[in-house]
Each structure stands twice: as structure tokens, then as C-alpha cells.
Amino acid sequence: MTPHNRAKKGDIAKIVLAPGDPLRAKLVAEKFLDQSRLVTDVRNVLGYTGLYKGKEVSVLSTGMGGPSIGIYSYELYNEYEVEAIIRIGTCGGLQSEVGVGDLVFAMTASTDSAWAHQYNLKGTLSPCCDSSLLLSSIQTAQDRGFTFHAGMVFSSDLFSSYNALGEDSWRQWARLGALAQDMETYALYSTAAWSKKKAFSILTMTDSCVSKEGLADTQRIPALYPMIETALETAWGML
Numbered sequence: 001m002t003p004h005n006r007a008k009k010g011d012i013a014k015i016v017l018a019p020g021d022p023l024r025a026k027l028v029a030e031k032f033l034d035q036s037r038l039v040t041d042v043r044n045v046l047g048y049t050g051l052y053k054g055k056e057v058s059v060l061s062t063g064m065g066g067p068s069i070g071i072y073s074y075e076l077y078n079e080y081e082v083e084a085i086i087r088i089g090t091c092g093g094l095q096s097e098v099g100v101g102d103l104v105f106a107m108t109a110s111t112d113s114a115w116a117h118q119y120n121l122k123g124t125l126s127p128c129c130d131s132s133l134l135l136s137s138i139q140t141a142q143d144r145g146f147t148f149h150a151g152m153v154f155s156s157d158l159f160s161s162y163n164a165l166g167e168d169s170w171r172q173w174a175r176l177g178a179l180a181q182d183m184e185t186y187a188l189y190s191t192a193a194w195s196k197k198k199a200f201s202i203l204t205m206t207d208s209c210v211s212k213e214g215l216a217d218t219q220r221i222p223a224l225y226p227m228i229e230t231a232l233e234t235a236w237g238m239l
């Protein structure tokens with residue numbers, strides 16, 4: 001147990017899917033896992049463990065932003081002996097070729113946050129995903145015909161659609177190739193590197209900063225299924 005997680009040590013599987021939204025964790029548990037059970041609900045941050053095709057997988061929400069996923073992922077890796085975390089998040093699209101509903105595989109993350117200052121580096125940290133999780137997800141997406149893009153994402157402390165920098169704050173990151181903007185991948189990959197564990201972010205593009213298109217409320221949940229299926233297949237292959 002930790003101040004943020006009441007699960008006991010053996011209650012959490014070696015691989016954890018990590019959405020920001022607690023209700024997305026509940027959805028994964030109820031719709032995609034067999035025999036799922038709630039293992040933590042501290043602060044209403046929901047965590048479940050169940051079976052996917054006979055193998056044990058957990059899903060734990062991480063809240064929004066680097067500091068929040070930083071706490072949950074640090075505890076999972078270092079207190080619960082979790083080997084790999086696969087984030088299943090939404091993102092803002094920063095390139096015209098990334099369509100609404102497409103998957104974005106984050107090979108690396110850039111950031112405007114001071115997250116890496118804690119490591120006392122004399123330079124800039126560019127954390128990357130685990131290559132085996134990336135390759136496995138590419139295979140699943142190809143097999144199932146899911147449209148995906150793999151490359152750099154921009155993890156911001158600011159929500160992409162509105163912040164004091166103005167609605168064009170994302171453009172320079174896009175100019176340098178960022179596919180999408182989320183808020184957690186940089187902190188997750190850094191925490192995995194520090195903990196000597198694996199991480200991978202699979203994102204669904206729900207709101208395009210380029211075209212201003214987005215998913216309607218009724219489309220939001222089913223649009224996340226390809227991401228969830230890809231993450232579960234990838235987890236299953238690692239177990």
C-alpha cells in the first residue's frame with residue numbers, strides 16, 4: 001500500500017494499462033477483462049486487475065499531467081514491482097496527416113515541463129519508449145487495420161486547446177515533427193528510465209489542433225477501442 005494506492009503487493013499484475021481517466025479504467029475492466037476486481041479507489045483513482053485471454057493484466061488511472069502520472073508510475077514500478085506500463089490516453093493532433101481517431105505511438109516525448117530537473121543533468125533528457133512494446137503494437141495495429149503514426153509527441157504542462165500562450169502555442173513543436181500533444185508521456189518515460197522499467201504510450205487523437213475537428217461525445221468511447229485492444233494485445237504478448 002502507498003498513500004495513493006490501497007492495493008496489496010500481489011494485487012497488481014506485472015503489466016499495467018494506464019489511462020488518465022478513472023472511468024476509462026472502469027471501461028477496460030468491465031468490457032475487456034474477465035473476472036476483473038477493483039484493487040484500489042483512493043481519491044477515486046480506480047485500479048482493477050483481471051484476465052485478458054487468460055493472463056493477468058491491471059488497469060490503473062493516473063489522473064492528468066506529469067506530476068500525477070509521476071506519482072502513480074513511480075509507485076507501480078518501485079512499490080508494486082510492475083515491469084511495464086502502457087499508457088492509453090487521448091491527445092491533440094499536431095499534424096494534418098494525423099486524423100481524428102488515429103492511433104499515435106509515442107517513440108519519444110519532448111516537453112515544456114521541468115520534470116527532468118530532478119535528475120541534475122547537465123543537458124536535456126529525451127526519454128524514449130520500450131522498443132519491444134512499440135514493435136508489438138505496430139504488429140497488432142497492422143494485423144487489425146488500425147491507422148497509426150509513430151514518432152515524437154509533445155507532453156505539455158498546458159492543455160493544448162487553451163492556455164495563456166494562446167491557441168498557436170503548439171506550432172513550433174509541430175514544426176519540429178511532434179505528432180500530437182498530451183500531458184503525461186514525458187513524465188512516464190522518464191520515470192520508467194529512472195526505475196529501469198518499460199513504458200509505452202499509445203494515444204488516440206481526439207481533438208485536432210490543425211483542423212479543429214474532434215470526436216463528438218457519442219463517438220468518444222468506441223473511438224478508444226482500437227487503442228485499448230492494441231494495448232491489451234501488446235500486454236498479452238509480453239506476459
Ligand SMILES: O=P(O)(O)O[C@H]1O[C@H](CO)[C@@H](O)[C@H]1O
Pocket residue numbers: 019020021063064065088089090091159181182183184
Ligand atoms: O485522456 P487522458 O489519458 O487523460 O490524456 C489527455 O487528456 C487530458 C486532457 O484532457 C490529459 O490528461 C491529456 O494527456
Ligand SMILES: O=c1cc[nH]c(=O)[nH]1
Pocket residue numbers: 090091092093159160161181182183206207
Ligand atoms: O492533451 C490533450 C488531450 C486531448 N486533447 C487535447 O487537445 N489535448
